[in-house]
Every structure is written in structure tokens, then in C-alpha cells.
Amino acid sequence: MAPVRVAAVQVGSVAFDLAASIGKLEDYVATAAQGGAKLVVFPEAYLSAYPRFLSFEIGRRTDENRHWYKQYVWSSMKVPDGAEGFDWLSTEAGSESAGREFESFRKLCQIAKKHNVFLSVGIVERSIVGATLFCSNILIDSNGVLLSKHRKLMPTAAERVVWGTSSATNQPAFLGTDHKPTDNLPVVWCPSLGFRIGGNICWENYCPLQRYALYRKGVSLYLAPTADARPTWLPSMQHIAMEGRTFVVSANQFQKASDFPEDYPARVAAGGKDEVWSRGGSCVVSPLGEVLAGPLWDEEGIIYADIDSDDILGAKLDMDCAGAGHYAREDVFKFDIRT
Template sequence: MSQSQQVRVAVVQAAPVLFDREGTLERVASWTARAAQAGARIVLFPEAFIPAYPRGLGFGFIVGSRTEAGRRLWQRYNEQSVEIPGPAIEHLGSIARQHGVFLAIGVIERDRLTRGTLYCTLLYFGPDGALLAKHRKLKPTGSERLIWGEGDGSTLSTVETPFGRLGGLICWENYMPLARTAMYAKGVDIYLAPTADNRDTWQATVRHIASEGRCFVLGCNQFVTRDMYPEEVLREEALPADAPRIMSRGGSVIVSPFGEVLAGPLWDEEGLLTADLDLGMLTRARLDFDPCGHYARPDVFRLEVDERERPVAAFRIQG
């Protein structure tokens, strides 16, 4: 990799049209066009951008019971989610192809077979519009466990590009040391960390990952206000009375392999962060620390990762 080789990347800090898949796809098209006009070759959107990260909503869950209003709200959420393959995937692919970019975006994926399980998923599209890979969140956090299923090791994905390997984890998966190690062992160069965490402490997390993994890190979050929630959604389940006006204040950021902030963090507004990544920095950073190379001790520590898909049933034809 030439020391002079560079790539411009973009992180989109924006809100979807909450609970509206088609409206959000139009927002994706608009923001991707802006990123491409700014010269970006890699564009990242936040976690659960389509159709929404449902911050503040409980979907009627109480230990031991569920409400009818909560079930109806979850039905709406389910119906606005993304199936693979499907029209939304074709639309996203056409956006990537139109602008010639590697596009990564967080979606809520609906199980195509049962239509009754949702996954928090990160999709990767190539500049030819092809869906290159997906990653399903391994462990939804807190109340997310009530509305999203768990992914398995079969989607611990990386994508080869002319600029190195893309890969990453979603939100608090990045607190899982073994999951991070698995991604480092796959040789990730540009680590994607779409999130819903808008705390100041998240900045320390992404800077640590960059330093630990000796990779560039793109952290990406939404900026969402209370008045963006559709009235019909709030009729099903109101936000808490003390919900703040700004529901998610962002904090998107781009970090170098030395843990230095290259762009951001961006707070309290929508916006586009861009940075020119000096890819030679990857090699220079690994001179003294390569987490799965000369700084590993496989004679002492060993990680085993099961990447098999885990279907609920395996059917065999009797011969």
C-alpha cells in the first residue's frame, strides 16, 4: 500500500424519516449525493437508520405482559423494516451505483421466512450497486433485546476494497473485547462503528478501538429531536413526559490509527463529516503494535470464532 495513497470518507449524521422506509430511502439518496459531491468514496450512515432507532419507546413491554398498543406499534416498525433481498435493497444498491461509492448503512432487517423477527443489521454495498455483505448485531443491548433478535457468527463480515478492508461492529458490540479481536484478526483497516450512543464517553471508546486495532475508525450516530416522531406513532405509545427535546445529539467522529481525531465530533445538529485517510498511516501505526500480529501471544491466548450459520432446523432429503 503506497504511503501517498489516500481515500476520502464521509460519515452522515442525520435523522431518518422515522418509521417511514420510503421517506428514509429518499434521505439516504440525498445525503449520499452530498457525500459524493464532497469527493467521498466510502459513505457511512448510523445504526438502525432505516426505519428508525426507536429511542424512548417501550412497545408496551411490562414483565409478564404486553399491551395491544405496543403490539400495534411493533407491527408498524416491522412493516417499515427491510427484507433481503427486496425493493429497499435494490434502491440502496442503485444509490451506491449512481454515485460510485462504497455505502454502509444500518437497517432493521426483517426475517424473510417468519417475518416475525427483526435484526439490527449493517449492510455493505459496492460502487457497482451489489450487496457485498451484512452484519447482524450479535447482542442487542438492554431493552433492544425485546424487539430485535440476535445475529450469529456467520455475519462477522469484512469487505475488500481498493482502500483496504472495511468491517466493524454495531454500537455496544464494540464493548465486547472478543468481538473486537475477531474483527482485528480479519485485518480490518477501516473500522465502521455505527451507533446510537450519544454520550461523551463513547468518544473514548472509538479512540481506544482505533489505537487498539491500529485502524481508522468511523463513528456514526443520528441527530434526532422529539418533534421528528410521527404523531400516529406517539398515539400508540407516548414518549416519557421528561423526554428531552434532543433525543440523540450525535457525536459522529473520524479517528486515525493513532487514536487522533481527524474530524468531529459533531454535536447537536445534522451534518456531514469528511476526512482524507492517509492509508500509509496504517503501516506506520503497526510498527510498534499489531494486535493480531507481533503483539499477539497465541501460545498464551487463543480465540475461536464459530462462523457457521445457525438455522433453527436442518432438513435433509432421505435417499
């Protein structure tokens, strides 16, 4: 295969404003496409906010808590059940006059198709029924078709207050429909890119069995959208790239207090100072742990790398941790995913 240009977009949300965040996303997608990118990767929870410093007390809820959770739900987005592999744009359900519930999802499909890119976006996803929120990542192909959706299995620490947990499959909202459960640990073959694409969100990448599940599914382009701006993140990405013998693309937000509404509690507490809440650190890493692009710190921007799927096989000369009948050592270990 010819090398493919990938782009990691380090950009902050217009927090709690879904339409404005999508508008900003399209501007960056257009720039990345003009720069030759065929895959454009956005950070964790880009649509429409990583709820940084939003606090709730155990055993006590206030009117302010409920106000901000309501704002969060309003600015989240819904993804249709069973949309994977379905041409949503060409159906009546996806038309301008129908499917208003999924208007934001439809807009993302249009953006990917318009700019002829594969689009990976971290979203705050609202359940079809009720107001449960999930930290999810979706991958849309250059025809505007959803290839995969992954909901964070276990939100980290206090994230669990506002985000729900998920399981190995995404169940349809309504029993008895034609929709079937979909894989929540997906790795999808993208022939035009020459890669099997999968990934984990933020600190899911510190869960060894969850990483291994993707290795066993043959991931060769591993996406790691994050909200972690610590200097320890880059060596973690290098470790994963070398462990899985996979390319890794990690995108984070460069986020400031001014990205949030003026009455957002943490911004009020900042007393008018435009503090940096996330420095970024987006990067692209080769299967041998070489940093191909980044890390990018302290600014919004796009980093690019040209990657070649043919490099994967050579990288496995000395290590193939999930190779069935070989490095996997199935005579010693047993691995299974409950579905």
C-alpha cells in the same frame, strides 16, 4: 495508495417511514459524493428507526405494543439470502417487475451505483420468513453490489425485546437452497479504496473478543455505527483505533421527537415539546487515536476526513495486537470463532 475521502452522515430517520428515510438518505449521499467522498457511512438503525423510548413490560403486552411493533415490521427491509458478491441490479430477480419483496434493498444498490460511492447503512432487517427483526449493517460497493452484512450478535439491554440475536454466520431462510451461510463478522477487501472494511454496531464495540475477531481478520477501516450519544463514545472510538491500529468511522443520528410520528408514545409524552433524543457525536479517528473529524453535536450534517491506508503499517511499529506469531502470542493464548 492515494488518500480516500470518507464521510460520516449524522442524520435522523423519518422514523417508521422507510421510503421517506431512503429519500433522505439519497439526498445526503448525493451531497457527500459531491464533496468527494468515496465511502459514505450512515448510523445504526437509520432505516427506518432506532426505537428510542419504545417500551414493553415484562409479562404484559398491550394493543399499543402490538401496533407499534407492527409499524416497525412494516417499515423494516429484507435482504436477499446469499446476496453478498451478487450483482442484484443486473438480474431478473432484481428487476423492477420482480423481487418486490427486496425493493428497498435494490434501491440502496441503485443509489450506491448512481453516486459511485461505497455505502454503509444501518438497517432494521426483517427475516425472510416471519417477522423477526435484526439490527444489521450492510456495505454496498460503488457498482451496487452487496459486499457484506452484519447482524448485531447481541442487542443491548431492552433492545432484545424488539431485535433478535444472531450468530457467527447468517443462515439461509430455506434449507436445501443453493444459498450458503455467509460470514456475520465480515471483513472485506476493497481494492479501489485500499482498505479491509469491517465493523461492529454500537455497544458490540465494548465486547473485546468481537473486536479482536475483526483485528484478526485484518480490518484497517473499522465502521462503528451507533445510537450512543454519550460523551464517553469518542474516547471509546479512540481506544479502538489505537488498539486495532485501524481508522475508525462512527456515525450517529441527530434525532428529535419530531422525527417520529405524532402518535408515537414518547412524542405524546413530550407534550408537544420537540425534545432532542440523540445529540449525535459522529467522528473519524486515525490509527494513532487522533480525531480527524468531529465529534459533531446537536445538528444534522456530514463530516469528512481524508485517510490513507499506507498509514496503517507505520502505526503498527509499536503495536500490532493481532499480529500472528508476534503480538497475538499464540504460544500463550488461543482464539477461535465458532461457525
